[in-house]
Amino acid sequence: MDYSRPELADRLATAYVAGTLRGPARRRFEALLPAHPALRGAVRAWQDRLMPLTAAIAPQRPSPRVWRRIEARIGAAAAPAPAAAPWWSRLAFWRGLAALASVAALSLAVLLASPAPTLPPIVVVMNATAPAGSDGAVTPASFVASISGDRRAVVTKPLVNVSLQPDRVLELWAAAGKNPPRSLGLISASGATVVRRTALPAGTDHLAVSLEPPGGSPTGAPTGPVLFVGQL
């Protein structure tokens, strides 16, 4: 089907926002959203039309335990409050990557156990740290990074182009254990970037991409939100 056709997009978006699109059809529609701007536009327009209707519903105060549970869940993964531990040392931050990490660790162990003259490159998948909005309007894109066997070059590439405001850039970081991350330089949001160094910082076990002002972080540490992170 051609989802850029306005009538079709509008018809599906109407049923989706009104709530009558159900079951597998609803899930299929949500899966289509990231790739179809026309559908997203139609959904937004219908949300603008219908959501104000809910202002008529009398508010209902939820039990205080709801907030306590929310607080408990966001506490560990919260972005830096002044006194809080930095993002790279927070355990919960990496939890979602556990499965990937063990596979990566295993392959690394195999590689280390059988040293070859030239090591194959290591591929790191950096996943988006924020899940897609449940309205499906945001793509949970990933970055892939390939570290050369001699660890002197890193190639990064977004799986889906990341759309940035013109006054923002992406910066790549290498983190080793609990040490502060080291900048590897700015990378492209839309294509491959080759980052060359004398060597990756020793013990590097994570790569991360943060959002920074033009020219990169002024402080030498990530200042903007960390958008993607991956474990070696």
Place this chain on the structure above:
Amino acid sequence: MPAATEWTDRSRELAQLLARAGLGDRAAFATLYERTSAHLFAVVLRINRDRAQAEDILQEVYVNVWRSAQSFDAAQSQPLTWLTSIARNRAIDSLRRAQTQPQIQAAHTCGGDDAEESDVYDQVADDSAGPLELLSRASDARALSHCMQDLSAQQRQSVALAFFDGLSHAEVAQQLRQPLGTVKSWLRRALMSLKSCLEAAVQRDSREGA
């Protein structure tokens, strides 16, 4: 009664709170919760009437909002519209997962030709307003009220049941004791005429200027 106009008045403050939450400001997020949770909870609770489940949904909604606050784009959406959409989507998904049917008030009007009681919800003595009453409250806003007048009573009722109470086409049909196809086309026509009427109102307003 809160009308749709207040929606926009609250936007600015909420947009700022969301932006700060997106940068990891937990105090701003707590304030955002304080300002919006009673509304979102009410929206969820109408769709999923199980209070414990509704609380779980609300929790998921706000954890999700905290994580995706960075992606909120104030240029494209109003904060309350964005938040309410997230809450509604979660609530609708929960119906599928839990296989719980919303508890439906008996809304069927027995004499279909009895013109006097087309709005049966007016007679329901209950704290919680019926969907149709909600629709008429919601249409306090000038444009909406004008647009609602164009809909037939049955069209209004099907929109209200589907939208506020999260009923599926089949459930609305069962509720109104009408064939599925009829209900589908009522809903579709009602929403289409709402759309064109609202679009016309927006154009009129922009011509009249601020």
